[in-house]
Amino acid sequence: MTLSICTAQLNFVVGDLPGNAQKIIVAARAAHAAGARLLLTPELALCGYSAEDLLLRPAFLAACEAAVQTVARETADLTGLVIVLGHPQRVAGARLCHNAASVLRHGVVECSYAKQALPNYHVFDEQRYFTPGQAPCVFEVEGLRIGLLVCEDAWQAGPAQQAAQAGAQLLAVINASPFHADKPAQREAVLRQRVQETGLPVVYAHMVGGQDELVFDGHSFALGADGAVAARAPGFEESLMSVQVTAQAGALALRGDVQPLAGAPEQLWRALVLGVRDYVGKNGFPGVLLGLSGGIDSALVLAIAVDALGASKVRTVMMPSPYTADISWIDARDMAERLHVAYEEIAIAPQFEAFKAALAADFAGRAEDTTEENLQARIRGTLLMALSNKFGSVVLTTGNKSEMATGYCTLYGDMAGGFAVIKDLVKTQVFALANWRNANDPFGTGVNPIPERIITRPPSAELRPDQKDQDSLPPYDVLDAIVERYMENDESVNDIVAAGFDPADVERVTRLIQINEHKRRQAPIGVRLTRRSFGKDWRYPITNKFRA
Numbered sequence: 001m002t003l004s005i006c007t008a009q010l011n012f013v014v015g016d017l018p019g020n021a022q023k024i025i026v027a028a029r030a031a032h033a034a035g036a037r038l039l040l041t042p043e044l045a046l047c048g049y050s051a052e053d054l055l056l057r058p059a060f061l062a063a064c065e066a067a068v069q070t071v072a073r074e075t076a077d078l079t080g081l082v083i084v085l086g087h088p089q090r091v092a093g094a095r096l097c098h099n100a101a102s103v104l105r106h107g108v109v110e111c112s113y114a115k116q117a118l119p120n121y122h123v124f125d126e127q128r129y130f131t132p133g134q135a136p137c138v139f140e141v142e143g144l145r146i147g148l149l150v151c152e153d154a155w156q157a158g159p160a161q162q163a164a165q166a167g168a169q170l171l172a173v174i175n176a177s178p179f180h181a182d183k184p185a186q187r188e189a190v191l192r193q194r195v196q197e198t199g200l201p202v203v204y205a206h207m208v209g210g211q212d213e214l215v216f217d218g219h220s221f222a223l224g225a226d227g228a229v230a231a232r233a234p235g236f237e238e239s240l241m242s243v244q245v246t247a248q249a250g251a252l253a254l255r256g257d258v259q260p261l262a263g264a265p266e267q268l269w270r271a272l273v274l275g276v277r278d279y280v281g282k283n284g285f286p287g288v289l290l291g292l293s294g295g296i297d298s299a300l301v302l303a304i305a306v307d308a309l310g311a312s313k314v315r316t317v318m319m320p321s322p323y324t325a326d327i328s329w330i331d332a333r334d335m336a337e338r339l340h341v342a343y344e345e346i347a348i349a350p351q352f353e354a355f356k357a358a359l360a361a362d363f364a365g366r367a368e369d370t371t372e373e374n375l376q377a378r379i380r381g382t383l384l385m386a387l388s389n390k391f392g393s394v395v396l397t398t399g400n401k402s403e404m405a406t407g408y409c410t411l412y413g414d415m416a417g418g419f420a421v422i423k424d425l426v427k428t429q430v431f432a433l434a435n436w437r438n439a440n441d442p443f444g445t446g447v448n449p450i451p452e453r454i455i456t457r458p459p460s461a462e463l464r465p466d467q468k469d470q471d472s473l474p475p476y477d478v479l480d481a482i483v484e485r486y487m488e489n490d491e492s493v494n495d496i497v498a499a500g501f502d503p504a505d506v507e508r509v510t511r512l513i514q515i516n517e518h519k520r521r522q523a524p525i526g527v528r529l530t531r532r533s534f535g536k537d538w539r540y541p542i543t544n545k546f547r548a
């Protein structure tokens, strides 16, 4: 006996029930034509992940149920094909629904499994939306007994063992497992534990695509009963992965194409590109625009944007002030030429002088300080937002995680915009990725998009004469290490000092992180790349007297 299983690694749009249903129907037809007998869609494929508070709206749940019937009806003619469909399912008499996986055969819902383990940590809020199931679900395809699990179920031992005890011979897991660095390898390691505990092979179906701050990276896979990878789909793109399951001498053998996992920088790059492409595309923007300063942050964001959208959808604006160095102009122009993007210059000195004149009486007798620096950043923000309003393109902001952590950014200035592309990359990673991208060309837009001097010159906000970031902040390698320890690993000030950092640096950086929560609440969202980003997985009070 050989059974062909297909995983529908597809890019769904949250809330687009007709579009998602159609995608699943098209995939089912393709899988059937290729001989598959089981099609696994990802977790909540029908409504997208995560639909958040849409899941609390009765009209949304009713529309999801109607879409389940559409998929069933439109695939009823695919004789011999069983479809596992991820969708929210209303529960009679309850306020919350199930996170369900339904088995569709011959146009009807044969049975449904309700996810038992509802994650409520990091970016997940599933206990706000779902009521858990209690029972396993095992169904047969061509004589093979398949046990269903939904994502977090497989991160614990219980549900897989329950399915095994209910007679499953193979575990089918449907997932929405957001990307962060090293997550693809981590998933395979977690699922390998389930294989070792139960002795059952696994087919893991995952989604792909960007949804607000989350990126789903694909990389669907299958593990044999020995725990070895038997099939792996590519990352960051749609793919119908096929797994052949053969019964041999009482055991099941799994076979398929095994795509390699890319290295860490390439995964980050592809996540950033997919995050930008889907945010822009799914929200219907004609393109993007950004302020190009001749510095490293805007350079990296520009390179990501061009890989994501193509040069024709990217517009750059250099807005020099009296403090802008000549090399900033030269490098900004050079980069725009290398990438063939629209480039223009709008000087901000006249507006700066006009603002200062308007405030002159109020400010009489006071020295210039960050007030005047922020005015320049706000003039740039105003110009970019005016261009956005007139032409419809969304403004990409360029702040990195080190800056978002320490508040080294101006409210309504360089923070003004719609999508903060690199907000989860610390500055040292910004440099590392810039070097990586100069040496690699994953999307065929050319190597060396970033002029070398942009990478090698000391970072400066250029908001006053001879300003350097390191005048106000500790060196970036120190700053980033403290940010990662405090923010991503929950280490205390004492822990970090005990690890060998200068107490004054630790005190300063952690204090900046604490007092700048108000800025982060007003910042645009951006792609999540780490185990903890300044987004859904960082929920701190603004008004807060606790310090440690």
Ligand SMILES: Nc1ncnc2c1ncn2[C@@H]1O[C@H](COP(=O)(O)OP(=O)(O)OC[C@H]2O[C@@H]([n+]3cccc(C(=O)O)c3)[C@H](O)[C@@H]2O)[C@@H](O)[C@H]1O
Binding pocket: 370, 373, 374, 377, 403, 407, 408, 409, 410, 411, 413, 414, 460, 461, 463, 469, 472, 518, 542
């Ligand atoms: N708890 C709270 N809740 C609500 N609002 C609060 C607040 N605390 C302060 N504020 C408000 O925030 C204001 C201060 O914030 P803001 O106006 O942004 O200004 P501020 O943080 O004082 O200055 C901006 C800093 O970012 C640096 N910067 C700017 C631009 C680009 C770059 C770069 O290199 O990328 C660096 C600049 O050198 C300066 O150190 C206060 O005047 C107050 O109105």
Ligand SMILES: Nc1ncnc2c1ncn2[C@@H]1O[C@H](COP(=O)(O)OP(=O)(O)OP(=O)(O)O)[C@@H](O)[C@H]1O
Binding pocket: 290, 291, 292, 293, 294, 295, 296, 297, 298, 299, 317, 318, 319, 320, 321, 324, 380, 398, 399, 403, 414, 459, 460, 461, 462
């Ligand atoms: N002269 C400029 N022309 C256009 N945009 C600018 C200019 N200066 C700053 N910006 C915008 O404001 C953002 C913050 O700039 P700033 O130079 O203050 O800090 P940065 O974090 O070092 O960024 P970068 O490395 O891109 O310069 C820039 O990334 C850019 O988008």
Ligand SMILES: NC(=O)CC[C@H](N)C(=O)O
Binding pocket: 043, 119, 150, 151, 152, 153, 155, 175, 176, 177, 178
């Ligand atoms: N949707 C889920 O249940 C995801 C939870 C899981 N631990 C993951 O990130 O892969």
